[in-house]
Amino acid sequence: MQMILFKMNRQxxxxxxxxxxxxxxxxxxxKVPLASKWIKGLINLRGTVVTIIGLAELLDIPSTENNMNILVMKNEEARKGLLIEEVVEVLDIKDDDIQLSLEQESKHIKGVVAFPDKIANIVDVTDSIFN
Structure with missing residues (x-):
């Protein structure tokens, strides 16, 4: 399966x-007044208003001010953006590469993939941001 590798706060x-x-x-x-702490605000993306969610706040990890990219997520007709630090690359990940942990740090972390030079957590926030 294709996955997007991105970086946030040196992870x-x-x-x-x-x-x-x-x-x-x-x-x-x-900015949106009185919004949840993970709602960063709204953007106008080519004439469509998109809610932007701070992924660091949603995952409850330290945030950074160096957010350079937004991942525009889709769920049927709904679209929301995830504010992240930086997209690194798109990779093909095999199911065998995914290691599952019995004690997950967060309900949004679904496993880890070990690379020769780094480890990446697999994030799944679709249910949280669209429901």
Whole structure:
């Protein structure tokens, strides 16, 4: 399966490419008063208003101010953006490469993949952001 490898706060994460419609550079985000702490605000993406979610806040990890990319997620007709630090590359990951842990740190971490030079957590936030 194809997965997008991205970096946040000097750690690596993977997300299914099937859930991502596109990757865009961070643009002006309009804050939303009284929104949940993980809602960063709204953007105008080619005439469509998209809610932007801070993935660091959703995963409860330290956030960074160097957020350069937004992963535009899709679920049927709904679209939401995940604010991340930086997309590294798109990789083909085999099911055998995924290691599952019995004690997951977060309900959003579904496993890990070990590479020769790094380890990446597999993130699945689709249910949380669209429900």
């Amino acid at each position: 690596y994460y993977l997300i299914s490419a099937a859930d991502v419609e596109e990757v865009v550079e961070t643009i002006q985000i309009t």
